Amino acid sequence: MLVLGLETSCDETGIALYDTERGLLAHRVYSQIAVHAEYGGVVPELASRDHIRKGLPLIREVMAEAGLSLQDLEGIAYTRGPGLVGALLVGACMGQSLAWSLGIPAVGVHHMEGHLLAPMLEEESPDFPFIALLVSGGHTQLVKVTAIGEYELLGESLDDAAGEAFDKAAKMMGLPYPGGPELSRIADQGDAKRFSFPRPMTDRPGLDFSFSGLKTFTRTTILDCAVDGVLAEQDKNDIAAGFQAAVVDTLAIKCKRAMKQTGVNRLIIAGGVGANKLLREQLRKTAEELKGRVFYPRPELCTDNGAMIAYAGAQRLLAGEDAPLAVSCVPRWPMTELTPVHLEG
Numbered sequence: 001m002l003v004l005g006l007e008t009s010c011d012e013t014g015i016a017l018y019d020t021e022r023g024l025l026a027h028r029v030y031s032q033i034a035v036h037a038e039y040g041g042v043v044p045e046l047a048s049r050d051h052i053r054k055g056l057p058l059i060r061e062v063m064a065e066a067g068l069s070l071q072d073l074e075g076i077a078y079t080r081g082p083g084l085v086g087a088l089l090v091g092a093c094m095g096q097s098l099a100w101s102l103g104i105p106a107v108g109v110h111h112m113e114g115h116l117l118a119p120m121l122e123e124e125s126p127d128f129p130f131i132a133l134l135v136s137g138g139h140t141q142l143v144k145v146t147a148i149g150e151y152e153l154l155g156e157s158l159d160d161a162a163g164e165a166f167d168k169a170a171k172m173m174g175l176p177y178p179g180g181p182e183l184s185r186i187a188d189q190g191d192a193k194r195f196s197f198p199r200p201m202t203d204r205p206g207l208d209f210s211f212s213g214l215k216t217f218t219r220t221t222i223l224d225c226a227v228d229g230v231l232a233e234q235d236k237n238d239i240a241a242g243f244q245a246a247v248v249d250t251l252a253i254k255c256k257r258a259m260k261q262t263g264v265n266r267l268i269i270a271g272g273v274g275a276n277k278l279l280r281e282q283l284r285k286t287a288e289e290l291k292g293r294v295f296y297p298r299p300e301l302c303t304d305n306g307a308m309i310a311y312a313g314a315q316r317l318l319a320g321e322d323a324p325l326a327v328s329c330v331p332r333w334p335m336t337e338l339t340p341v342h343l344e345g
Contacts, residue, residue, distance in 0.1 A: 001318060002068070003075045004059070004098070005310025008051040008091030009083025009111045010137060011035075011042045015058040016306030017066050020314050024121055026065040027307045028058045029300070037177045048086035055094050062306075073104055077313020080108025080323075081330030088329035096327055105322040107313045112139060112335050114308035115270040117148065118297040121311055126266045126295045131258050133251060133283070135162045136271025136304075140251075141335075142207050142258045145268075148315050149340035154258050155207025162247055163273050165211035169218045169243050173236050183240045184276055190234070190241030195221055197246035202253045207261075209254065211247065218243055244278060252282045256290065265292025275302040315341050 005027075007014035016027035032050050036042050063069060078095030081088055092108065099106035116132050119125055131154075132143045140157040160168065163180060170179020175186070200213045218239065225235040259265055267287050273279065274296055287294040301307055319341045 001074045001314055002072055003077055003310045003314040003317060004062075004073050004095075005109075005306040005308070005313055006055070006076070006078040006091045006095050007111075007114070007304050007306045007309045008055070008087045008094075009079045009081070009304060010087060011047050012304040013051050013054045013058060014304055014306035014309070015055070015062050016310045017062050017068070018307060018310035018314055020318065024307050024310075025068075026062045027305060028061055029303070029305050030054045030058060033178060040171065040177050042084070044084045044086055047084055048090055051087055051090040055090065070098070070102060073098075073102060075099075075104055075314065075317040076106040077109050077309050077317070078106065079111050079114070079309055080328065081333040082111055083331060085329055085331045088331065089327065092327045092329050096323070096325060100325060105317055107316050107321050108323050108328065109309045109313045109316070110333060110335055110338055111304075111309075112136065112141070113149075113338060114312045116143065116145065116151075116268070116335075117312045117315070118270050118301050118308040119268045119295045121301060121307055122295070122297060124295065126268055126293075129264050130266035130268055130295070131255065131262060131264050133255055133267065133269045133274075134271050135251070135269070135273035137161065137163055139271070140209050142254060143335070144258075144262055144264065147340060149338045151335050151338065153334075153336055154262075155209065155254060157209040157211065159210055159212040160215065162209070162211060162251065163271070165214055165247065166244075166273065168215055169240075172215075172219055172222055173231060173239065180273070184244060184278075186237045187240040187244040187278075190237030190239070192238075192241035192245040194238040195242040197242045199246055199250045199253065202250055207254050207258050209250065211250075214243065214246055244276075248276070248279045248282050251279060252286045255283060256286045259287075259290050259292060265290045266295070267292060268295045270297060270302065272303045275299040315343070319343055
């Protein structure tokens, strides 16, 4: 089945073409970083407008790269939620309109299910069951995955997600938008042991996360180090290194705990923070300690993209799912509400 995937949940327009027999044929991602940079964060109305502006040109590029036409499509998958409602509506309207005009089925995909299944696009993909660490945008979750659509939430962030904490800590240090990747970059030049950052909620049972305390510690450390309101470059690097190490350690400790509690030694990491090199290395060591293995998508498929939506949508289309023609988006949508996918054969 040849499926077109449309991802428009926030500030990236992702378009991809996935074939269930041949794999990923082509994909494009347009980032709106330049649009939102002067505001220091995503402006929902501007995000929606940019999806409208870029959606169709990117579809044409993807189809041209694959040497196919719209008439070759057998299904369309679009992000139904969670996300910014205006941005979601752009993708849903685009997907439903194309499907209706071509006489093919369309399906609305859960954004986080897309991230969770992104490692399946790689040559070496995990077998079920596995533990998934999802660290994308406003989400930090640990999920036990028994099959597609069969998800048990083990733990989640009680306040800021890891990605949000990265961005806010970076903003405190005056780093350019988007701050998370920039913080990770300067952390490579810092001493992670100079400051004693806490590892929140690791000294108590459970698999939930909390990163608000790390933000408070970061702000206090910045104020202590700043001279006349100015932070020296090495101080900035050391604070970034300490903050990053604290987040990575916390995530690794909770992943190890989840694997021990469930007896599942396969771990996947997905989402934007999943591209962090230190996190990947730490989780690799964690999995090996339990005689297990960690899987993750290539870095370009960690951030929001159409490939993960096309893949997840293809599985549901193959199982016979077909969204009603009426456009419906869900800005808040627990993944545990999804129905299992049962494929014949």
